[in-house]
Amino acid sequence: xxxxxxxEGPVTLSEEAFLTINCTYTATGYPSxxxxxxxxxEGLQLLLKATKADDKGSNKGxxxxxxxxxxxxxxxxxxxxxxxxAVYFCALNAGGTSYGKLTFGQGTILTVHP
Amino acid sequence: EAEVxxxxxxxxxxxxxxxxxxxxxISGHATLYWYRQILGxxxxxxxxxxxxSVVDDSQLPKDRFSAERLKGVDSTLKIxxxxxxxxxxxxxxxxxxxxxxxxxxxxxxTRLTVT
Numbered sequence: 306x307x308x309x310x311x312x313e314g315p316v317t318l319s320e321e322a323f324l325t326i327n328c329t330y331t332a333t334g335y336p337s338x339x340x341x342x343x344x345x346x347e348g349l350q351l352l353l354k355a356t357k358a359d360d361k362g363s364n365k366g367x368x369x370x371x372x373x374x375x376x377x378x379x380x381x382x383x384x385x386x387x388x389x390x391a392v393y394f395c396a397l398n399a400g401g402t403s404y405g406k407l408t409f410g411q412g413t414i415l416t417v418h419p
Numbered sequence: 420e421a422e423v424x425x426x427x428x429x430x431x432x433x434x435x436x437x438x439x440x441x442x443x444x445i446s447g448h449a450t451l452y453w454y455r456q457i458l459g460x461x462x463x464x465x466x467x468x469x470x471x472s473v474v475d476d477s478q479l480p481k482d483r484f485s486a487e488r489l490k491g492v493d494s495t496l497k498i499x500x501x502x503x504x505x506x507x508x509x510x511x512x513x514x515x516x517x518x519x520x521x522x523x524x525x526x527x528x529t530r531l532t533v534t
Contacts, residue, residue, distance in 0.1 A: 309461070337520040348423070348510065348525035349462070356520040394461050398520070404474055405450055405517030409461030 307332045307399045311410035318385055318417050326380040326413045328369075328395035336397040338362075338371055338378040339407065343392040352380075352393070385417045421445045423526035425511050431532045437499035440529045444493070444513030451488055452523065453496050456508040468494065469517060501533045 312327040330336065337356045341349040353362030358373035367382045378395060395410040424443040432438045444451050449470050454462035465484065467475040470491040479486065483502070488494040498505055508530050512523040 341525075346527070348527045349512075350525070351522045354520065354522070396461070404467060404469075405452070405514055405521060405523065406464050406467060406475060407452075407454075407462070407523060409463070411459065411461050 307336070307397060307408045309395050309397055309408055309410035311393075311395050311413050314412070315414035315416060318415070320387055320417055320419050321384045322417075324380070324382040324385045324389075324415070326393055326395075326415070328378045328380065328410060330376050330378065330395075330397050332376075332397055332399045332408075334399060334401060335373075336399045338369070339396045339398070340367070340369055340378070340380050341394045341396060341409075343394065343412075345391070349394065385415075387417045387419055390415055390417045423511055423513055423524050425509075425526035425529055427529055428527060429530050429532075431534065432501050434503055434533050435500040437497065438501050438531065439495055439497045440509050440511075440531075442494045442496070442511030442526060444511070445524055448513035448515055448524070449491070450514045450517045451494050452512040452514075453486060453494070454510040454512065456510055456528070458507070462510055465496070467517070474517070498531075501531075503533050506531055506533045 308331045339354045340352040342352045353364040355362040355371035361370045392412045396407045451468045453465045456462040466486045468488045486496045508528045510528045511526045514523045
């Protein structure tokens with residue numbers, strides 16, 4: 306079945322450091338890929354998405370590129386801020402008979418220190 | 420900005436009791452989802468509605484869980500009887516339609532603790 310695997314966490318960085326959170330997936334066909342973020346006490350928010358191979362999603366300084374050859378969608382940011390501290394989830398929507406269902410990874414906790 | 424509303428935000432119940440959660444999606448969103456998020460894991464879909472019809476409840480433990488969306492607007496998820504393993508965050512999400520690339524909007528969730 307469809308699945309998403311994220312790098313083990315938690316991740317702790319100093320402000321202005323470079324961030325990479327790895328995400329790989331298994332799916333039949335051509336899924337759409339998403340990164341959602343969950344700030345403390347809040348619901349999940351869409352951070353960025355990509356719907357086909359080689360697409361790059363970007364938002365708030367975060368980027369991720371849909372790599373079909375490596376089945377990956379790694380999240381990157383060049384300079385993190387304390388306000389980026391949150392839990393980050395990689396997810397896919399396989400389409401077809403999955404309708405709109407999202408399949409999530411286990412989440413990666415990011416803590417950024419001043 | 421329109422948001423998905425959920426209540427209650429927190430619920431503590433004893434095992435074998437009944438519990439219910441309510442969700443009001445963004446106005447005009449035809450598709451509504453209930454996800455369960457166990458601590459330290461990603462959300463997993465329990466049930467999906469298109470208007471008032473269930474389109475996917477394959478992961479819903481039907482012996483104890485039920486969900487309804489009678490008028491195709493707000494929705495209720497019920498657990499009866501609750502078990503210790505049901506302790507989790509229950510998230511509601513909505514979208515305009517069930518498309519592959521479409522965004523789902525999540526509510527703040529209901530954190531359930533079963534004692």
